[in-house]
Amino acid sequence: MTDERSADARAEVFQGVREARRNELAEDYVELIADLIQEQGEARPVDIAARLGVRVPTVTKTLDRLAREGLITRAKYRSVFLTSEGSALALECRRRHEIVLRFLIRLGLDPETAERDAEGIEHHVSERTLALFESYANRP
Protein backbone atom coordinates (compact mmCIF):
# COMPACT_ATOMS: atom_id res chain seq x y z
CA MET A 1 0.00 0.00 0.00
CA THR A 2 2.67 2.44 1.10
CA ASP A 3 4.73 1.30 -1.85
CA GLU A 4 1.89 1.91 -4.22
CA ARG A 5 1.21 5.34 -2.91
CA SER A 6 4.84 6.33 -2.96
CA ALA A 7 5.24 4.93 -6.47
CA ASP A 8 2.27 7.03 -7.56
CA ALA A 9 3.74 10.09 -5.90
CA ARG A 10 7.07 9.53 -7.62
CA ALA A 11 5.27 9.05 -10.91
CA GLU A 12 3.50 12.37 -10.50
CA VAL A 13 6.79 14.11 -9.85
CA PHE A 14 8.33 12.64 -12.97
CA GLN A 15 5.27 13.41 -15.04
CA GLY A 16 5.60 17.00 -13.93
CA VAL A 17 9.25 17.03 -14.87
CA ARG A 18 8.50 15.55 -18.30
CA GLU A 19 5.85 18.19 -18.82
CA ALA A 20 8.38 20.90 -17.95
CA ARG A 21 10.92 19.34 -20.31
CA ARG A 22 8.47 19.44 -23.17
CA ASN A 23 8.01 23.17 -22.66
CA GLU A 24 11.63 24.12 -22.20
CA LEU A 25 12.47 24.57 -25.83
CA ALA A 26 9.40 26.66 -26.57
CA GLU A 27 10.26 28.84 -23.61
CA ASP A 28 13.84 29.25 -24.77
CA TYR A 29 12.61 30.30 -28.19
CA VAL A 30 10.03 32.85 -27.14
CA GLU A 31 12.40 34.34 -24.60
CA LEU A 32 15.10 34.65 -27.24
CA ILE A 33 12.69 36.03 -29.83
CA ALA A 34 11.57 38.70 -27.37
CA ASP A 35 15.22 39.59 -26.68
CA LEU A 36 16.03 39.85 -30.38
CA ILE A 37 13.02 42.01 -31.12
CA GLN A 38 14.00 44.31 -28.29
CA GLU A 39 17.70 44.42 -29.24
CA GLN A 40 17.49 44.48 -33.00
CA GLY A 41 13.93 45.33 -33.85
CA GLU A 42 13.24 41.92 -35.36
CA ALA A 43 13.84 38.24 -34.82
CA ARG A 44 15.30 36.44 -37.83
CA PRO A 45 15.77 32.70 -38.03
CA VAL A 46 19.46 33.16 -38.79
CA ASP A 47 19.98 35.09 -35.54
CA ILE A 48 17.89 32.68 -33.52
CA ALA A 49 19.98 29.83 -34.89
CA ALA A 50 23.26 31.61 -34.08
CA ARG A 51 22.17 32.38 -30.53
CA LEU A 52 20.93 28.88 -29.86
CA GLY A 53 23.84 27.17 -31.57
CA VAL A 54 21.68 25.14 -33.97
CA ARG A 55 21.24 25.16 -37.75
CA VAL A 56 18.68 27.30 -39.49
CA PRO A 57 16.44 24.46 -40.72
CA THR A 58 16.11 23.28 -37.14
CA VAL A 59 14.85 26.74 -36.25
CA THR A 60 12.42 26.77 -39.18
CA LYS A 61 10.89 23.51 -38.05
CA THR A 62 10.61 24.58 -34.44
CA LEU A 63 9.08 27.91 -35.45
CA ASP A 64 6.44 25.96 -37.37
CA ARG A 65 5.55 24.17 -34.18
CA LEU A 66 5.45 27.39 -32.17
CA ALA A 67 3.19 28.93 -34.80
CA ARG A 68 0.98 25.85 -34.68
CA GLU A 69 0.79 26.29 -30.91
CA GLY A 70 -0.15 29.94 -31.22
CA LEU A 71 2.95 31.43 -29.64
CA ILE A 72 4.26 33.21 -32.72
CA THR A 73 3.12 34.39 -36.14
CA ARG A 74 5.22 34.47 -39.24
CA ALA A 75 5.04 34.88 -42.99
CA LYS A 76 7.28 33.06 -45.44
CA TYR A 77 10.74 34.60 -45.74
CA ARG A 78 9.86 37.17 -43.11
CA SER A 79 10.92 37.55 -39.51
CA VAL A 80 9.05 36.29 -36.50
CA PHE A 81 6.53 37.96 -34.21
CA LEU A 82 5.15 36.92 -30.88
CA THR A 83 1.42 36.58 -30.39
CA SER A 84 0.01 38.02 -27.19
CA GLU A 85 0.20 34.54 -25.73
CA GLY A 86 3.83 34.28 -26.82
CA SER A 87 4.62 37.69 -25.37
CA ALA A 88 3.07 36.75 -22.08
CA LEU A 89 5.13 33.56 -21.96
CA ALA A 90 8.29 35.47 -22.86
CA LEU A 91 7.68 37.96 -20.08
CA GLU A 92 7.07 35.20 -17.59
CA CYS A 93 10.26 33.45 -18.70
CA ARG A 94 12.31 36.58 -18.48
CA ARG A 95 11.01 37.23 -15.01
CA ARG A 96 11.90 33.71 -13.89
CA HIS A 97 15.28 33.92 -15.56
CA GLU A 98 16.14 37.15 -13.88
CA ILE A 99 15.06 36.04 -10.45
CA VAL A 100 17.07 32.84 -10.71
CA LEU A 101 20.08 34.72 -12.04
CA ARG A 102 19.99 37.39 -9.35
CA PHE A 103 19.54 34.73 -6.73
CA LEU A 104 22.54 32.70 -7.87
CA ILE A 105 24.75 35.76 -8.02
CA ARG A 106 23.58 36.87 -4.61
CA LEU A 107 24.45 33.41 -3.33
CA GLY A 108 28.00 34.05 -4.42
CA LEU A 109 28.21 32.48 -7.86
CA ASP A 110 30.26 34.12 -10.59
CA PRO A 111 28.04 35.76 -13.22
CA GLU A 112 29.10 33.46 -16.05
CA THR A 113 28.32 30.23 -14.26
CA ALA A 114 25.19 31.88 -12.89
CA GLU A 115 24.05 32.55 -16.44
CA ARG A 116 24.69 28.95 -17.47
CA ASP A 117 22.94 27.45 -14.49
CA ALA A 118 20.04 29.89 -14.65
CA GLU A 119 19.36 28.86 -18.23
CA GLY A 120 18.96 25.25 -17.14
CA ILE A 121 17.23 25.84 -13.81
CA GLU A 122 14.66 28.46 -14.77
CA HIS A 123 12.33 25.96 -16.38
CA HIS A 124 12.13 23.85 -13.26
CA VAL A 125 11.39 26.23 -10.42
CA SER A 126 7.92 26.45 -8.96
CA GLU A 127 6.37 29.78 -8.08
CA ARG A 128 6.92 28.97 -4.46
CA THR A 129 10.64 28.46 -4.95
CA LEU A 130 10.83 31.54 -7.09
CA ALA A 131 9.31 33.59 -4.28
CA LEU A 132 11.96 32.30 -1.89
CA PHE A 133 14.72 33.01 -4.40
CA GLU A 134 13.43 36.51 -4.86
CA SER A 135 13.26 37.36 -1.22
CA TYR A 136 16.76 35.98 -0.72
CA ALA A 137 18.07 38.06 -3.61
CA ASN A 138 16.31 41.17 -2.27
CA ARG A 139 17.26 40.88 1.37
CA PRO A 140 19.37 43.74 2.67
Place this chain on the structure above:
Amino acid sequence: MTDERSADARAEVFQGVREARRNELAEDYVELIADLIQEQGEARPVDIAARLGVRVPTVTKTLDRLAREGLITRAKYRSVFLTSEGSALALECRRRHEIVLRFLIRLGLDPETAERDAEGIEHHVSERTLALFESYANRP
Protein backbone atom coordinates in the same frame (compact mmCIF):
# COMPACT_ATOMS: atom_id res chain seq x y z
CA MET B 1 31.96 42.13 -33.02
CA THR B 2 30.29 42.38 -29.64
CA ASP B 3 27.18 40.90 -31.14
CA GLU B 4 29.08 38.02 -32.61
CA ARG B 5 30.88 37.24 -29.41
CA SER B 6 27.76 37.47 -27.33
CA ALA B 7 25.88 35.29 -29.81
CA ASP B 8 28.63 32.69 -29.56
CA ALA B 9 28.57 32.86 -25.80
CA ARG B 10 24.80 32.41 -25.79
CA ALA B 11 25.17 29.49 -28.15
CA GLU B 12 27.63 27.79 -25.83
CA VAL B 13 25.25 28.17 -22.92
CA PHE B 14 22.41 26.62 -24.89
CA GLN B 15 24.62 23.84 -26.19
CA GLY B 16 25.50 23.05 -22.60
CA VAL B 17 21.84 23.02 -21.64
CA ARG B 18 20.97 20.73 -24.55
CA GLU B 19 23.76 18.40 -23.51
CA ALA B 20 22.37 18.32 -19.96
CA ARG B 21 18.89 17.65 -21.30
CA ARG B 22 20.10 14.66 -23.26
CA ASN B 23 21.53 13.14 -20.08
CA GLU B 24 18.60 13.83 -17.82
CA LEU B 25 16.63 10.75 -18.60
CA ALA B 26 19.61 8.42 -18.22
CA GLU B 27 20.32 10.02 -14.87
CA ASP B 28 16.74 9.62 -13.74
CA TYR B 29 16.85 5.95 -14.68
CA VAL B 30 20.13 5.01 -12.99
CA GLU B 31 19.18 6.93 -9.88
CA LEU B 32 15.86 5.12 -9.72
CA ILE B 33 17.42 1.75 -10.48
CA ALA B 34 19.88 2.25 -7.62
CA ASP B 35 16.99 3.17 -5.30
CA LEU B 36 14.98 0.12 -6.30
CA ILE B 37 17.92 -2.23 -5.83
CA GLN B 38 18.51 -0.78 -2.41
CA GLU B 39 14.85 -0.85 -1.38
CA GLN B 40 13.70 -4.08 -2.94
CA GLY B 41 16.83 -5.99 -3.83
CA GLU B 42 16.19 -5.72 -7.54
CA ALA B 43 15.06 -3.30 -10.23
CA ARG B 44 12.28 -4.64 -12.45
CA PRO B 45 10.95 -2.87 -15.51
CA VAL B 46 7.44 -2.95 -14.12
CA ASP B 47 8.54 -1.04 -11.02
CA ILE B 48 10.64 1.41 -12.97
CA ALA B 49 7.64 2.10 -15.18
CA ALA B 50 5.35 2.61 -12.19
CA ARG B 51 7.76 5.00 -10.49
CA LEU B 52 8.39 7.02 -13.62
CA GLY B 53 4.78 7.03 -14.73
CA VAL B 54 5.46 5.58 -18.17
CA ARG B 55 4.53 2.29 -19.86
CA VAL B 56 6.68 -0.80 -19.63
CA PRO B 57 7.68 -0.92 -23.31
CA THR B 58 9.02 2.61 -22.99
CA VAL B 59 11.18 1.39 -20.14
CA THR B 60 12.38 -1.62 -22.15
CA LYS B 61 13.47 0.59 -24.97
CA THR B 62 15.25 3.08 -22.76
CA LEU B 63 16.98 0.26 -20.89
CA ASP B 64 18.29 -0.96 -24.23
CA ARG B 65 19.88 2.39 -24.76
CA LEU B 66 21.37 2.49 -21.28
CA ALA B 67 22.81 -0.98 -21.84
CA ARG B 68 24.24 0.17 -25.16
CA GLU B 69 25.84 3.08 -23.33
CA GLY B 70 27.36 0.82 -20.72
CA LEU B 71 25.38 2.08 -17.73
CA ILE B 72 23.45 -1.11 -17.00
CA THR B 73 23.53 -4.80 -17.79
CA ARG B 74 20.52 -7.01 -18.27
CA ALA B 75 19.44 -10.41 -19.49
CA LYS B 76 16.14 -11.08 -21.21
CA TYR B 77 13.22 -11.36 -18.82
CA ARG B 78 15.49 -10.59 -15.89
CA SER B 79 15.89 -7.53 -13.73
CA VAL B 80 18.40 -4.78 -14.26
CA PHE B 81 21.86 -4.23 -12.80
CA LEU B 82 24.09 -1.20 -12.81
CA THR B 83 27.59 -1.41 -14.21
CA SER B 84 30.31 0.28 -12.19
CA GLU B 85 29.92 3.26 -14.47
CA GLY B 86 26.19 3.23 -13.86
CA SER B 87 26.69 2.94 -10.11
CA ALA B 88 29.08 5.85 -10.12
CA LEU B 89 26.59 7.98 -12.03
CA ALA B 90 23.79 6.94 -9.68
CA LEU B 91 25.87 7.93 -6.66
CA GLU B 92 26.71 11.27 -8.19
CA CYS B 93 23.05 11.87 -8.99
CA ARG B 94 21.93 10.95 -5.54
CA ARG B 95 24.49 13.29 -4.03
CA ARG B 96 23.32 16.14 -6.24
CA HIS B 97 19.70 15.36 -5.56
CA GLU B 98 20.20 15.36 -1.83
CA ILE B 99 22.16 18.58 -1.76
CA VAL B 100 19.54 20.36 -3.86
CA LEU B 101 16.73 18.95 -1.74
CA ARG B 102 18.33 19.89 1.58
CA PHE B 103 19.10 23.31 0.22
CA LEU B 104 15.55 23.99 -0.89
CA ILE B 105 14.13 22.82 2.40
CA ARG B 106 16.63 24.92 4.30
CA LEU B 107 15.57 27.88 2.22
CA GLY B 108 12.07 27.39 3.58
CA LEU B 109 10.33 25.32 0.93
CA ASP B 110 7.84 22.64 1.93
CA PRO B 111 9.28 19.15 1.46
CA GLU B 112 6.82 18.12 -1.23
CA THR B 113 7.49 21.07 -3.53
CA ALA B 114 11.17 20.74 -2.70
CA GLU B 115 11.10 17.16 -3.97
CA ARG B 116 9.39 18.21 -7.19
CA ASP B 117 11.73 21.09 -7.87
CA ALA B 118 14.84 19.14 -6.89
CA GLU B 119 13.97 16.49 -9.45
CA GLY B 120 13.97 19.10 -12.18
CA ILE B 121 16.83 21.25 -10.95
CA GLU B 122 19.38 18.59 -10.03
CA HIS B 123 20.41 17.98 -13.63
CA HIS B 124 21.24 21.62 -14.23
CA VAL B 125 23.42 22.69 -11.31
CA SER B 126 27.15 23.07 -11.77
CA GLU B 127 29.58 21.82 -9.14
CA ARG B 128 30.17 25.40 -8.17
CA THR B 129 26.51 26.03 -7.49
CA LEU B 130 26.24 22.75 -5.68
CA ALA B 131 29.04 23.77 -3.36
CA LEU B 132 27.20 26.98 -2.55
CA PHE B 133 23.95 25.11 -1.98
CA GLU B 134 25.71 22.71 0.32
CA SER B 135 27.33 25.32 2.46
CA TYR B 136 24.03 27.17 2.72
CA ALA B 137 22.27 23.99 3.78
CA ASN B 138 25.00 23.21 6.32
CA ARG B 139 25.33 26.61 7.87
CA PRO B 140 24.50 26.76 11.58
Place this chain on the structure above:
DNA sequence: GTGAAAAGTTAGCAAAGACTAACTATGTGC
Protein backbone atom coordinates in the same frame (compact mmCIF):
# COMPACT_ATOMS: atom_id res chain seq x y z
C1' DG C 1 2.88 -29.98 -12.62
C1' DT C 2 -0.26 -27.19 -15.04
C1' DG C 3 -2.77 -23.18 -16.30
C1' DA C 4 -3.68 -18.47 -15.64
C1' DA C 5 -1.90 -14.04 -14.25
C1' DA C 6 1.91 -11.08 -14.31
C1' DA C 7 6.00 -9.50 -16.41
C1' DG C 8 8.69 -8.70 -20.32
C1' DT C 9 9.58 -8.26 -25.27
C1' DT C 10 8.82 -7.07 -30.07
C1' DA C 11 6.86 -4.57 -33.76
C1' DG C 12 5.09 -0.62 -35.41
C1' DC C 13 3.37 4.23 -35.02
C1' DA C 14 4.01 9.34 -34.03
C1' DA C 15 6.09 13.62 -32.75
C1' DA C 16 10.07 16.33 -31.60
C1' DG C 17 14.41 17.92 -32.47
C1' DA C 18 18.68 17.57 -34.50
C1' DC C 19 21.24 17.26 -39.11
C1' DT C 20 22.61 17.82 -44.51
C1' DA C 21 21.65 18.80 -49.25
C1' DA C 22 19.24 21.13 -52.57
C1' DC C 23 16.20 24.60 -53.81
C1' DT C 24 13.94 29.39 -53.71
C1' DA C 25 13.43 34.04 -52.31
C1' DT C 26 15.30 38.46 -50.82
C1' DG C 27 18.08 42.25 -50.93
C1' DT C 28 22.35 44.77 -52.05
C1' DG C 29 26.39 46.65 -54.55
C1' DC C 30 27.85 48.11 -58.50
Place this chain on the structure above:
DNA sequence: GCACATAGTTAGTCTTTGCTAACTTTTCAC
Protein backbone atom coordinates in the same frame (compact mmCIF):
# COMPACT_ATOMS: atom_id res chain seq x y z
C1' DG D 1 18.54 46.54 -62.86
C1' DC D 2 21.09 42.42 -62.49
C1' DA D 3 24.13 39.19 -60.37
C1' DC D 4 25.39 37.27 -56.50
C1' DA D 5 25.56 36.72 -51.57
C1' DT D 6 22.63 35.97 -47.77
C1' DA D 7 18.50 34.20 -45.80
C1' DG D 8 14.91 31.03 -45.68
C1' DT D 9 12.45 26.82 -47.00
C1' DT D 10 11.72 22.02 -48.22
C1' DA D 11 12.71 17.29 -48.36
C1' DG D 12 14.64 13.53 -46.38
C1' DT D 13 17.36 11.09 -42.61
C1' DC D 14 18.35 9.73 -37.80
C1' DT D 15 17.60 9.20 -32.82
C1' DT D 16 14.94 9.60 -28.76
C1' DT D 17 10.97 8.98 -26.19
C1' DG D 18 6.50 8.18 -25.83
C1' DC D 19 2.40 5.04 -27.06
C1' DT D 20 -0.61 0.45 -28.23
C1' DA D 21 -1.25 -4.21 -29.67
C1' DA D 22 0.24 -8.69 -29.91
C1' DC D 23 3.21 -12.07 -28.51
C1' DT D 24 6.37 -14.87 -25.27
C1' DT D 25 8.26 -16.03 -20.92
C1' DT D 26 8.13 -16.50 -16.05
C1' DT D 27 6.00 -17.15 -11.81
C1' DC D 28 2.74 -18.65 -8.62
C1' DA D 29 -1.47 -20.89 -6.82
C1' DC D 30 -3.66 -24.73 -6.53
